[in-house]
Amino acid sequence: GENVEQHPSTLSVQEGDSAVIKCTYSDSASNYFPWYKQELGKRPQLIIDIRSNVGEKKDQRIAVTLNKTAKHFSLHITETQPEDSAVYFCAATGDTGFQKLVFGTGTRLLVSP
């Protein structure tokens, strides 16, 4: 089955800096890659996703890139703000379709003012 690795496990940046979180996946058949943000004590929230027919997608300060050949995808956050502090999870489709997801181990992002 699918296996998703995520790095780094923790990331500390200064406000205004950029942050990059990277994930690799094992199943070349995977075709949907969402990113979730989980604030302390809250539910995971979908922040951006990308499908295998697209190489990059942007939404304001957030962007995701996908390299299908290398089987890795990355989350880029520019001009970070303290409210970006959270745990971020990448995910990939499992073996039965888009909505059965396998999650990465998570990255704790801390943005210091």
Next chain:
Amino acid sequence: SAVISQKPSRDICQRGTSLTIQCQVDSQVTMMFWYRQQPGQSLTLIATANQGSEATYESGFVIDKFPISRPNLTFSTLTVSNMSPEDSSIYLCSVGLGQGATGELFFGEGSRLTVL
């Protein structure tokens, strides 16, 4: 998106007891899933809740320990049976919206269980 309500939001349970978690969605959804998030960890899929048939369990999870019901397209329950401290986790109901290629997964607020 959908409004996904889970009950209870949290509970403290005694070893050896069972607890049933309810998940109610404000619209009919085809795909419903149950995830577990152990303290400080990632999300692990327990099972897919199938309407009108037995749930489909992931490796490492069995029906006797985590029985699931899905009587209709808006409701599901997960029971954690014969609990031990290792079952202390957040249990999350999730639903898939959209059709196949456009589907997105949304989560309920979770049920935080502490087993003493």
